[in-house]
Structures are given as structure tokens and as C-alpha cells.
Amino acid sequence: MTTAVSANRIELLQIADAVAREKNIDKEIVLEALEEAIQKAARSRYGAENEIKAHIERKTGDIKLYRVLEVVEHVENHATELTLKDAEKMKKGAVIGDLLADELPPIDFGRVAAQTAKQVIVQKVRDAERERQYKEYQDRIGEIINGVVKRVEYGNVIVDVGQAEAIIRRDQMIPREHMRNGDRIRAYIMDVRQELPANLSVPFSS
Numbered sequence: 001m002t003t004a005v006s007a008n009r010i011e012l013l014q015i016a017d018a019v020a021r022e023k024n025i026d027k028e029i030v031l032e033a034l035e036e037a038i039q040k041a042a043r044s045r046y047g048a049e050n051e052i053k054a055h056i057e058r059k060t061g062d063i064k065l066y067r068v069l070e071v072v073e074h075v076e077n078h079a080t081e082l083t084l085k086d087a088e089k090m091k092k093g094a095v096i097g098d099l100l101a102d103e104l105p106p107i108d109f110g111r112v113a114a115q116t117a118k119q120v121i122v123q124k125v126r127d128a129e130r131e132r133q134y135k136e137y138q139d140r141i142g143e144i145i146n147g148v149v150k151r152v153e154y155g156n157v158i159v160d161v162g163q164a165e166a167i168i169r170r171d172q173m174i175p176r177e178h179m180r181n182g183d184r185i186r187a188y189i190m191d192v193r194q195e196l197p198a199n200l201s202v203p204f205s206s
Helices: 002-023 027-046 084-090 110-137
Strands: 052-056 063-072 081-083 099-104 144-153 156-160 165-168 184-191 198-205
Touching (some): 002 027, 027 052, 027 110, 084 099
Antiparallel strands (some): 063 099, 156 165, 184 198
């Protein structure tokens, strides 16, 4: 049993390494996504009312689970609060307002957690890629770039510009010009927004 757990821990770190390399993002972002997924799975096991934090040891892959409790004068929510008297049993010198970490026993997260982890990682990767693309293009407004038409949607043209996608809106097209998938074009960057593809205008195509 110990060998299997050890293998799973090693595999966890290997997966994080592989995803980080494939998507060209920081490995720490992937590990944080895994921690978030583990937290969600743990809440489904211990109760959604609990404030649960997960930590993956970066060198060994060990997973630690904690229930976060706030020290209060009068307890209203036993899932997230505890009295000063009880807090002193966990931490000598605790005071009102302290946040204490009550370690929880490890659990087998199973398929549900694995699926949740996948979903969280996919979203984190998308967010990281969007942030990276935004930083790459935010200072390039007015610059002429090359691209390839990827698809046409409702008259708007989606352009592959290498590490990102851009959009040429229908009202910014050259009159009577029609573009098809695979066409190579040159355009200048009019605007860059974090939540949308870069906005291009086409002065000419080739």
C-alpha cells in the first residue's frame, strides 16, 4: 500500500511537470490547480461548510489537508470557528482572531477528484495562456503582424497569429474582400483585451 501511494505522489509531480512544459506555463500554476481540485474533493467528503486547504509538498508530492478554524469569542459556526479555550489546546498562546490549521486524515480522492482536477487544470491553463498572450501583445498596438485565417464566424475573421488568436470584425474589413480558411494576411493591431482575442484591422492582405 505504501508503495502505491508513493508512486501516486511521484506521478502527481510528473503530471504537473508535463502539463507545465506542454502548455508553456509555470509549474506552480499547475500545482495550485491540483491543490484547488483536492480541496473541492475534500469538501465533498467532509462537508461544504468547512474551510479546507490542501498543500502538495513540492519535492515529495505528499498531500496535506487542513481545516481552517478562526478563534472567536462566541462560536456561531462549528465548522469554521472555535473558542479560545479549544484553540489553546491546538496552539499555545492563541488569541481571538487567529486562524488555526487543524490537520485532517488523508483520503482516497478517486475518480471524482481526478476529473475535478482535470477541469480545474484546464481552466487554470486557459487563464495562464490568456494572461501570457495579453502581456505579449499589450504593447504592440499599431504594429503590423502576419497571420493565417483560422475561421470565419458571422462575418468576423478569426486569425491565428502564432501564440494567440486575433479577430477582424466585419466592419473593419476591406470592402468587397472575402477571406477563406488558410489565407495568409497582414494586419495591424488596433486593440488588445485580456478577455478577447486581439482586435486587428486589415490594411492589406497577401
